[in-house]
Amino acid sequence: MPSGRVHNLINIAAYSVLAAAALVLSRQELLTVTPVQALNFTVAYAAGTFLLSPDLDLADGRVDSKRHWGLLGFVWVPYGKLFRHRGLSHSWVIGPLTRLAYLALLLTLVVGVLRYAAPGLTLPTIPQPISMKFVLPLVLGYFLSQWLHLIADGIRPDHGFRQGARKLRLQRHRPRSGRSRSRRA
Template sequence: MPSGRVHEAVNLTVLGAGALAYLAQGGSPEEPRALAFALAYLAGTYLLSPDLDLAEKGVRAGRRWGVLRLLWRPYGWLFRHRGLSHTWVLGPLTRLAYLGGVVWVLAFPLGRLLAYLGVDWDLRPPSWPKEALGWGLLGYYLSQWLHLLADGIWPDHDLRQLRRPR
């Protein structure tokens, strides 16, 4: 299977080619939809890789989080490598849900403490167009799918597993 560097090289090559095509068509890099796509794609490539299920083993995906990689250990305990975390739809969704849960568990008590101390803490997202969220999700999922393709996991992988007799 490809190393983390190979996965990153594949993803960055595709992103670069897509960016060149987008700019050649007259697209602006400051367009919120393009920015959301690129940022989510890069986050999916570097921070939310499907290999986070191996975070306790010191893989690149976990090391990028620094000390916070400890937060990903339970994710590795929940999902075996190349199991549900390496599926086409649910795998990326599990990482987003897990990250959202971790952020909520950490931010909720901190917000309460800051409110108690009288600090106004506003976490509302910036006012981007609503379609930027869809483009961000597309960028994130595309980065995940390229990782799976490099691992040799095709879109029908989940269906073949369901049809296999037990």
Template structure:
């Protein structure tokens, strides 16, 4: 919740409103990028546009900062279907609007959590079926591939935080107060 100028707490947007904000922002951004590309102000490959779009959609619909409420009803958890139960431990690890709602570390925690889940799944698959071929990440990973993915993902997260009224130094201020208070 945000403190308004009157001292009362203002409500934060619902999951549906967060999704609509992100969809609207994406529409404006896509139109601007298309215009800039047509004017030859920027060069955006179809693969870069696709990577940005997929990461932005994943950040908006599947990896919302509100997964720290995964014990309850959260849009992002519901979008995972039956796999939404995998986010309950994440919700137990992070208090709502704590580190999971910080600008850099919060989105990173969700990416690391997904990586942990995938590592456990692939580890189990290798144990159960050692001859099974599992997909690998091609090496080396190009910045032209990673940059649009990270930009799309982080931008979707930051729009959520802006709508919640979370400042960029949110997690840092809490940690600084704890350290300074000791």
């Protein structure tokens, strides 16, 4: 299985190919990408690669993505304890969503504490309404970065379902066995 650094290199290489292809297609007027859309895609792709990698399910160990959070790396330790390595966190749809939900929960907690500690404080709000053209590149960038990680890990899109089915079969045939955690991604 690739290490965090190899995952990063794969994602950077794939981004370069995509950016070059997008440039060629837009020159030939086959694709229209606004600078804001390109920026949104890039930001979400970079966040998914460097800050929200599926390997955060190992966050109680030394993980590349946790290291990128610097002093805030500790906030991912509960996530690492909550999710088994290469389990649900490494599924194609729910996995990336668990990290977004966890991040949203952390932000809600921080906002709650700030509101309580300083009631007069004006916090930035999300401008409404948000257009699909704005959100779609964010979603695409984030999910693509995650899927490339899963492909490099050799995980198929039906991973979550197969795991669930295997668990059911195991429960039916024998008592639960101990979990093993790998240090490597």
